[in-house]
Amino acid sequence: MKIALLCSGLGNVYRGHEVFASDLFALLGDAIDITLFKGGGEPAAKQLVIGNIPRNADCLKHIHLAVSPKWAESVKESERGRIEGETFAYAALRPLLEGDFDVIHCLEREVCEILFSQRHLFQKAPKILFSNGGAIPARDLPQCDFVQEHTDLNLAYSAKGKSFMIPHGVDLQRFSPDTETDFRAQHGIPAEAFVVISVGAVSYGHKRMDYVVKEVAAVKDAYLLVLGQETPDTPEIKALARRLMGDRAVFTKLPHNELPKAYAAANVFALGSVFETFGIVYVEAMAMGLPVICSNHKNQRAIVKEGVFIDVEEVGALTRALCDTSRESFAALGQRGKEIVAAHYDLKVLKGQYLERYQAVAAAPVSLPSYSLRKKLTANAKNAVRRAAQLVLGRAE
Known part of the structure; x- marks a missing residue:
């Protein structure tokens, strides 16, 4: 079983989101074949730095938006995150295609959407797992095969039948009351x-x-x-x-x-x-x-x-x-x-839950879109409309 863990923000920004990606990779690295795809920092064993336009790049300082000044900064921040995620997703596509992964675990919705839409390119279609770090309700979730929620409340609003809950965890050896400090x-x-x-x-x-x-x-x-x-x-x-x-x-x-x-x-x-x-x-x-x-x-x-x-x-x-x-x-x-x-929340306890869940996700069947009578009729109708328009309006050549 091969796992790809993708976090475009890791190395570009510092939040709990990125801490989760880093900790999960470290937690599982000795138990399964997992590769970390990150947006910045230094490459290391089983860690790939994927080229992207990071959200804090100078070239994104002059975004022009037709929005209320009240919300301008918030929307700009969202746009910067979107650009980071989308450029990361397309840059990650080649190593993902070559890596023969069973599960692609995405932490950003833009990355998840793009990779799911490109799944037909893979020789063996991977399962796309999305970690819902933004409490996105079922109606707004990106296309994916499975969804990880982090609390029972978020699970109640998630997509039925493909969602599960594993909370964030903490390394109790690192975060200990016995820590000496000056x-x-x-x-x-x-x-x-x-x-x-x-x-x-x-x-x-x-x-x-x-x-x-x-x-x-x-x-x-x-x-x-x-x-x-x-x-x-x-x-x-x-x-x-x-x-x-x-x-x-x-x-x-x-x-x-x-x-x-x-x-x-x-x-x-x-x-x-x-x-x-x-x-x-x-x-x-x-x-x-x-x-x-x-x-x-x-x-x-x-x-x-x-x-x-x-x-x-x-x-x-x-x-x-x-x-x-x-x-x-x-x-x-x-x-x-x-x-x-x-x-x-002890990571050592959660480790077993992740390994079991990855096994279940990897073993689940994948159904890619197939050609059907409905698609044939739809395509024929569109072609008929296109030909009629050409007869009425003419052609450029």
Whole structure:
């Protein structure tokens, strides 16, 4: 059984999506024949860097769109992602055709759509598996053979009969409460300080980091650590933090394998997003023994299970949660979080589920389109219309 795992964003952008691809490849590499197709970075054993126009390329800085100024930046970001995915998909086609893969596991919808539409080119048609990282409902899913969902809620809205659920997971050896760290000393944070950490894109939109800054700023003497990819909103959010918190706010970036050092320097994890398809950072924080404060959304409740759930759109909600929850309660939630992650999100446990699912997907039958009477009649009708138009309008030659 040969598996191709495709992630156009890996090497181009840093999100939970790309962490999932990297971790899954590392998890399964010693058990099955799996090749990672990535959009950037360096080639390595069983890892192919596929040429593409990355979403952050300079040539995509001048996109012209006929949309409301209110939504312009959001639509531009979507366009940049689309271009990255589509150019990646066509560039990946040749090594996929030559690789004789049984399953092509796609993490981006554009990549999935294109490869499914080109499946007739393969000597042996592969199964196309799509990981639904965007909570796309069944009616909007790309064409594929199977769909991986990451939560039971998303599974309920997915395509019946071809969807299954395996959640995101975390490496409990890497994300351990026993991690030694000098992160506080490096950033001038007092050893006795109460520290809140938030991990995600530093933006106004989905992650709502401005909300986290304002809410933590209102907690006397609390420090805030923000780790995540910078966006066009980042300078303004940093300026807001400097104005409200001074040196109590620390913004930085770390490679994913060094994130545990930052988590280990904190007391509480908080995220300002209203909804997450999954939110792997919740699980990472819980594995580190941190209590989690997050949106009171049924998806987040199902993932975190035991945390402090608030209306993140309400001014003052996060501040109250930080001030009104006792340190003893936070400690108890942190302990329960470790137990929950060990039971539900340990990558070693999930490894068996992936191997079983890949076997089932690879063994499933494939039905490619075939010539039929209906197609013959449709083609004949179109040709008749075309010939009639030529008789009426004439021909160019």
